[in-house]
Amino acid sequence: MTTILDKIIDKKREEVALLKQSALTYKTDRTPISFYDRVVASKTIALIAEVKRASPSKGDINLGVDPVEQATIYADNGADAVSVLTDTPFFKGTMDDLKAVKENVEIPLLNKDFIIDEIQIDRAKASGGDIILLIAAALNDEEMHRLYRHSKEHGLDVLVEVHDEAEMERALALEANIIGINNRDLHSFKTNLAVTERLMSRYGKEKAIFVSESGIKTREDAIRLKEAGARALLVGETLMLAGDVAGAVRSLKVEL
Numbered sequence: 105m106t107t108i109l110d111k112i113i114d115k116k117r118e119e120v121a122l123l124k125q126s127a128l129t130y131k132t133d134r135t136p137i138s139f140y141d142r143v144v145a146s147k148t149i150a151l152i153a154e155v156k157r158a159s160p161s162k163g164d165i166n167l168g169v170d171p172v173e174q175a176t177i178y179a180d181n182g183a184d185a186v187s188v189l190t191d192t193p194f195f196k197g198t199m200d201d202l203k204a205v206k207e208n209v210e211i212p213l214l215n216k217d218f219i220i221d222e223i224q225i226d227r228a229k230a231s232g233g234d235i236i237l238l239i240a241a242a243l244n245d246e247e248m249h250r251l252y253r254h255s256k257e258h259g260l261d262v263l264v265e266v267h268d269e270a271e272m273e274r275a276l277a278l279e280a281n282i283i284g285i286n287n288r289d290l291h292s293f294k295t296n297l298a299v300t301e302r303l304m305s306r307y308g309k310e311k312a313i314f315v316s317e318s319g320i321k322t323r324e325d326a327i328r329l330k331e332a333g334a335r336a337l338l339v340g341e342t343l344m345l346a347g348d349v350a351g352a353v354r355s356l357k358v359e360l
C-alpha cells in the first residue's frame with residue numbers, strides 16, 4: 105500500500121536531483137546550537153513549536169502566517185525549539201522561512217523536511233538549522249546510518265522519527281539520542297496519543313530523549329504524555345490555529 109510518505113519521497117527525489125545539478129554548494133562555519141543539552145537541563149517538558157502553513161492531512165492550516173512573527177511568539181513564551189517546515193509541495197514551507205526565522209530567533213531550529221540525501225543536511229546547516237529530522241519509515245538502515253553520521257559530523261542534532269516497535273528498534277540500533285514518536289498514522293492520518301504510551305511503556309528505560317509528536321492539543325495532553333515518560337513535545341496545528349498563541353505555548357510547558 106502506498107502512503108502519502110511514498111508520494112512525498114518520490115517528489116523529494118526530484119528536488120534533490122535538481123539541487124545536485126545546480127552549482128550551489130552549502131559551506132558554512134556556523135556551529136549549531138544544541139537542543140539535546142537544553143532538554144537535559146530543562147525542568148519542564150521541552151516544547152518544539154512548529155511553523156506549518158498546510159499539511160497533506162489537513163490541507164491549508166494557516167496560509168497567512170508570518171513565520172518570523174509566529175516563531176518569535178513561540179520563543180518569547182518558553183518554546184525550547186522552533187520547527188520550520190521547509191517542504192513546499194505538500195506543506196507550503198520554504199527554506200527562506202527557515203533563514204528568516206534564524207535571523208530573528210535565538211533558540212534551536214528544527215529544519216522539518218524529508219531528508220534522503222547529504223546535500224539536504226548541508227543545506228539545512230547553512231540555512232540556520234540546528235536539528236534535522238530523519239524519518240525511519242522513509243529510509244532503510246544503510247541510509248539512516250549514513251545520514252545520521254553525516255549530521256553528527258556536522259554538529260547537528262538529529263530527531264529520529266518512529267511510529268512503531270520495529271522502527272523504534274532501528275532508531276535504538278543507531279544509538280540515536282533524540283527519538284520522536286509520531287502519534288499520527290500515515291495511512292489513516294489519525295492521531296492517537298496512546299502510540300506514545302505504548303512505545304514508552306516498552307522502551308522508556310532506553311537512553312534517549314523521547315519526543316511525542318502530533319495530535320497534541322491541551323495541557324491535559326501534555327501532562328498525560330509527560331506521565332508516559334516523554335521529555336519533549338512537538339506541536340504544530342494547535343499552535344498554528346490558536347487565537348492566543350502565547351497562552352497556548354505557555355499552557356503546554358508542564359513541570360517535570
Ligand SMILES: O=P(O)(O)OC[C@@H](O)[C@@H](O)c1c[nH]c2ccccc12
Nearest residue numbers: 286317318319320338339340341342
Ligand atoms: O500539527 P501536529 O498534529 O501538532 O503535528 C506536528 C508534527 O508532529 C507533524 O507536523 C509531523 C510529524 N512528523 C512529521 C514529518 C514530516 C512533516 C510533518 C511532521
